[in-house]
Amino acid sequence: xxxxxxxxxxxxxxxxxxxxxxxxxxxxxxxxxxxxxxxxxxxxxxxxxxxxxxxxxxxxxxxxxxxxxxxxxxxxxxxxxxxxxxxxxxxxxxxxxxxxxxxxxxxxxxxxxxxxxxxxxxxxxxxxxxxxxxxxxxxxxxxxxxxxxxxxxxxxxxxxxxxxxxxxxxxxxxxxxxxxxxxxxxxxxxxxxxxxx
Amino acid sequence: xxxxxxxxxxxxxxxxxxxxxxxxxxxxxxxxxxxxxxxxxxxxxxxxxxxxxxxxxxxxxxxxxxxxxxxxxxxxxxxxxxxxxxxxxxxxxxxxxxxxxxxxxxxxxxxxxxxxxxxxxxxxxxxxxxxxxxxxxxxxxxxxxxxxxxxxxxxxxxxxxxxxxxxxxxxxxxxxxxxxxxxxxxxxxxxxxxxxxxxxxxxxxxxxxxxxxxxxxxxxxxxxxxxxxxxxxxxxxxxxxxxxxxxxxxxxxxxxxxxxxxxxxxxxxxxxxxxxxxxxxxxxxxxxxxxxx
Numbered sequence: 001x002x003x004x005x006x007x008x009x010x011x012x013x014x015x016x017x018x019x020x021x022x023x024x025x026x027x028x029x030x031x032x033x034x035x036x037x038x039x040x041x042x043x044x045x046x047x048x049x050x051x052x053x054x055x056x057x058x059x060x061x062x063x064x065x066x067x068x069x070x071x072x073x074x075x076x077x078x079x080x081x082x083x084x085x086x087x088x089x090x091x092x093x094x095x096x097x098x099x100x101x102x103x104x105x106x107x108x109x110x111x112x113x114x115x116x117x118x119x120x121x122x123x124x125x126x127x128x129x130x131x132x133x134x135x136x137x138x139x140x141x142x143x144x145x146x147x148x149x150x151x152x153x154x155x156x157x158x159x160x161x162x163x164x165x166x167x168x169x170x171x172x173x174x175x176x177x178x179x180x181x182x183x184x185x186x187x188x189x190x191x192x193x194x195x196x197x
Numbered sequence: 198x199x200x201x202x203x204x205x206x207x208x209x210x211x212x213x214x215x216x217x218x219x220x221x222x223x224x225x226x227x228x229x230x231x232x233x234x235x236x237x238x239x240x241x242x243x244x245x246x247x248x249x250x251x252x253x254x255x256x257x258x259x260x261x262x263x264x265x266x267x268x269x270x271x272x273x274x275x276x277x278x279x280x281x282x283x284x285x286x287x288x289x290x291x292x293x294x295x296x297x298x299x300x301x302x303x304x305x306x307x308x309x310x311x312x313x314x315x316x317x318x319x320x321x322x323x324x325x326x327x328x329x330x331x332x333x334x335x336x337x338x339x340x341x342x343x344x345x346x347x348x349x350x351x352x353x354x355x356x357x358x359x360x361x362x363x364x365x366x367x368x369x370x371x372x373x374x375x376x377x378x379x380x381x382x383x384x385x386x387x388x389x390x391x392x393x394x395x396x397x398x399x400x401x402x403x404x405x406x407x408x409x410x411x412x413x414x415x416x417x418x419x420x421x422x423x424x425x426x427x428x429x430x431x432x433x434x435x436x437x438x439x440x441x442x443x444x445x446x447x448x449x450x451x452x453x454x455x456x457x458x459x460x461x462x463x464x465x466x467x468x469x470x471x472x473x474x475x476x477x478x479x480x481x482x483x484x485x486x487x488x489x490x
Contacts, residue, residue, distance in 0.1 A: 001239050021240050021442075063264060063304045075303065077264025080348055080381060103348075103439065104380045125244050125439060126348060126383035127472045128251035129264040149304065162243050164441050175380055178442040182376060182434045189430050195369045 009054030010098035012118040018165045020174040024122055025161035030101075030136075031057040032153030034079065038087035040147060048152060049143045053096030056122070059084060059103075061149040064139055071139040076155070077129030080104045081121075089113035105166050105175035114169050121167035123174075135160045201482055203285045206338070209478035209486055210293020213342035214269060214319075215301055217476035218261050221252055222490035225448070225473045228411040232385055232445040241443025248438075248471060262472045265346035266303045269294040269325035272343065272408065276335030280482055286338070287327060294318075294325045306347070328401060338480045343408055348470055349382035355391075355400055355465035367392060367464045368427065374466050375431050375447070380440025383470035385448050387411065388431065391465040394455035403467035406451035408475050410490070415452055424450045438471075448473070 001021045006014060008028030018024065031052055040046050059081050063074035081088075081102030088110040091097045098119050100106065103126035114120060124132070141154040166174045190197060229252075233245040255262045271290050275281055298305045298319040305317040307324050319325075332339075354374050358366050371390060391402025414421040428450040437443025448471070457463060479487045 023240070023243050061264075061304070075261045075264045077261075079265075080351075082381075103383070105440075123380075123439060123441060125247040125251070126380075127263040127265075127346075127470050128247055130255035130258070130260050130262050131247060131251040133260065134254050134258075162247050164240055164243070164439075166441065174442070175440055178436060178440060179376075179379060181442070182436055185434060186372070186376065189372060189433060190369065193365070193368045193372070193426065193430055195365045195372070197369075 008056065010056065011054070015098055015118045015120055015169050018120050018168055019170065020165050020168050020172040020177070022165045023161065024163045024165060025159050026056070027158050027160070028156070029055050030155045030157045030160060031055055031097075032060045032062055032076070032155060033057050034059060034061050034150040035083055036147050036150035037144070037152050038084060038091070040144060042087050042090060046144070048095065050141070050154070052091075054098050056099035056101055057091065057097045058101040058124070060153070062153060063149065064142070071142050073133055073136050073139055075129050076133045076136050078103055078124045078126060078132065081106050085110060092117050092119045101163060105173070111167050111171065111173055114167055115171050118169045120165055120169060122163035123166035124163055132160075201280050202484060203282070203289050205480050205484060205486060206286055206289035206340070207293040207296070209340050209480055210271065210290045210342070211297040211300070212488065213340060213476040213478050214294055214297035214344060216488065217342050217344050217474045218266055218303065219255055219259050220476070221255075221262060221472060222410065222475060224410040224412055224490070226252065228448040229471065232448055236438075236443055236445050238437055238443035240441050241437045241445065244438040244441065261303060262474065263346060263470075264304065265348065266298070266306055266319065267344035267346040268307060268350075269319050270343040270345055270404070271325055271327050272341040272405070273327065273329040274332045274335075274339040275329060276332050276337045278334070278336040279338050281338065290325055290327060290340075291320050294320050328404075336482055340478045340480070341408060342476045342478075344474055346470060349386060349468045352378040352382040352468045353400070353403070353466060355396065355463065357396065358462040358464065360460065360462050362462055367462070370464055371427055371466060372430060375434065375436070378468065379436060382468040383472075384436065384440060385438055385445045386471045387469040387473050388427075388447050388450045389467040389469060390450065390452045391467070392452060392454045392463070393457040394463060395457070396463065398455055399463040399465040400467065402453040402455055403465040406453045407467055407469040407473065409451045411449045411473070417454075420452050420454060424452050
């Protein structure tokens with residue numbers, strides 16, 4: 001299982017090299033998005049005020065404080081992705097996001113968009129906000145400030161990771177593969193516990 | 198006896214909330230290390246390393262381990278000789294939780310269930326959750342603070358089985374729940390199980406199960422054996438840390454039980470994530486406060 005140290009923006013070639021189970025760290029730009037950010041974008045038709053093309057987007061509602069004109073980090077953590085499945089194919093297809101970062105994975109619609117447009121899902125270690133916050137060097141911009149803590153954030157990050165490639169651009173879905181593997185084990189587990197189906 | 202200073206309860210309520218969020222209990226740290234030693238999957242081992250690094254960063258900076266500061270739960274043990282005024286304790290716990298949120302400061306997660314308006318206090322109608330029990334021959338008030346995040350709490354399940362379904366249906370319910378919830382409760386954590394009681398009591402038992410220190414077994418050998426059996430079964434599922442595959446899917450299975458109705462066979466599951474956060478304070482009538490896990 002390979003370890004990749006990348007810098008944003010991500011190209012199709014870079015994404016092509018990533019396979020499920022690989023570990024990724026990266027430097028550069030990271031956008032923060034959440035449920036409300038995407039409801040605002042997709043359901044209420046607001047165009048993002050900057051280009052997201054080639055960039056990674058993380059599912060987060062960060063704790064920040066505003067000092068003068070600048071935003072400072074307090075705590076940046078990651079939330080469960082499945083709630084945002086509905087928006088993800090379009091985020092990849094229309095806006096060119098190359099990596100969605102979150103926990104728990106996404107579903108088939110996103111997997112297809114990842115194959116079609118060369119993108120990946122990178123799984124973060126849930127609960128590890130202390131580490132993520134350390135790796136955020138700066139909060140460069142907060143767009144749509146009125147939506148905070150579910151606005152659109154532009155972070156600069158260094159050595160962001162470890163992230164596990166959970167879904168790749170070759171059609172593989174690690175969460176589903178692991179789940180299927182467990183499903184095959186269930187009859188034996190039931191038997192061992194004396195469970196009658 | 199001099200009058201008890203209820204300000205101590207407020208301070209302890211605030212302090213335990215902050216401590217719980219930043220400082221992981223020793224038994225959980227040790228359980229994670231033991232789990233790492235047993236883990237062979239390379240992806241899973243990377244995840245464990247990130248977990249250890251996170252704990253280290255939080256220790257060094259006294260920062261939040263996880264951004265989800267949860268809903269505050271206070272579990273009280275009230276000594277029989279403790280001079281207590283329940284209403285005053287409730288008020289002080291509420292103020293302490295609010296002060297922790299606003300003075301640290303961290304994100305408040307409590308919200309109105311219909312309007313979804315968040316007061317940024319971590320409290321509100323019905324919050325904090327306060328459970329209490331009474332302890333014989335003690336002059337102390339023990340406060341166990343549990344900040345419960347939603348990633349794991351959202352995976353809670355309960356079911357009222359029939360007596361005819363037997364114990365085997367309870368075991369199947371546990372296995373199927375772990376299978377279905379997969380990556381969502383940030384495994385490997387603690388799987389808390391309540392068996393018996395009423396619909397409300399069974400979930401409270403499951404909550405009590407997640408706060409038992411990892412490594413302690415139920416005092417009843419029959420229940421302890423069931424804990425071990427389920428733990429072994431779950432750790433043979435290969436779901437692994439964060440549901441990405443690996444040997445370790447849970448750090449521990451804990452079961453708490455209560456007598457139930459002759460026609461009932463209830464079970465509840467309350468999962469706890471790997472940052473199994475909790476903090477304890479013991480307050481004595483002379484004003485001493487002892488902090489621990």
